């Protein structure tokens with residue numbers, strides 16, 4: 001089988017880290033996500049995935065499981081709703097969680113989308129891949145056509161922008177999609193300081209830049225924080241699906257090394273209408 005080559009920008013290349021994490025999980029005896037599509041894509045891509053090591057691989061799987069929990073709940077409440085992945089990478093959430101009725105958008109930069117379309121074509125008419133930047137707004141009309149309600153999910157993306165850019169993304173979304181839900185992860189100083197020691201970041205050039213120690217402080221930007229979770233405090237219905245080593249191991253780790261676990265948070269916000 002000829003493998004697919006990858007030509008990705010510096011930040012775009014980081015999508016291969018969670019992809020590999022999910023592929024390893026799919027091969028595990030007791031998977032968390034069981035993302036067999038990720039395992040298939042890793043087999044097809046010509047890339048030295050073995051250079052990625054360390055806890056961030058498993059961490060990216062737990063992170064996706066927590067975001068999945070919010071998407072599942074959204075679809076229970078709004079089965080015809082619209083889920084928008086901002087910086088989708090080679091994420092397979094629409095494949096994992098589709099309910100046969102929802103609308104899905106997977107947005108990412110053109111080089112990532114080019115790779116995505118080679119490996120993971122749109123599943124059907126309710127799924128749309130958009131080549132665009134989350135920093136622009138020219139794609140808003142495509143999303144608004146569905147009429148909502150909307151859940152925006154941005155997993156391991158905003159961390160690569162500076163504070164002003166993240167704020168501008170949030171403000172633009174709030175102005176155009178007031179009352180929509182927005183979920184994204186935040187990293188505090190303790191995590192940012194450790195990047196150069198993190199084995200996965202030793203293998204790539206990209207570095208995260210946006211530090212946020214307290215997601216509650218983002219309420220000043222026109223957000224209302226509904227939930228903020230760490231790997232030690234997933235939704236109970238999500239925790240129930242995790243193997244014991246995560247379900248019990250993460251709270252133990254949080255007691256032993258609180259800054260390490262508490263610095264990285266997955267958050268669910270409501271966007272507020274402009275005042």
Ligand SMILES: C[S@@+](CC[C@H](N)C(=O)[O-])C[C@H]1O[C@@H](n2cnc3c(N)ncnc32)[C@H](O)[C@@H]1O
Pocket residue numbers: 011012013014015016018019086087088089090091107108109112132133134135154155156157160
């Ligand atoms: C660490 S990866 C995360 C990918 C995916 N969310 C996941 O969890 O598997 C970061 C992603 O952000 C995307 N990205 C970076 N800058 C972007 C931008 N300005 N607009 C849209 N996507 C962007 C990259 O192409 C990449 O897919």
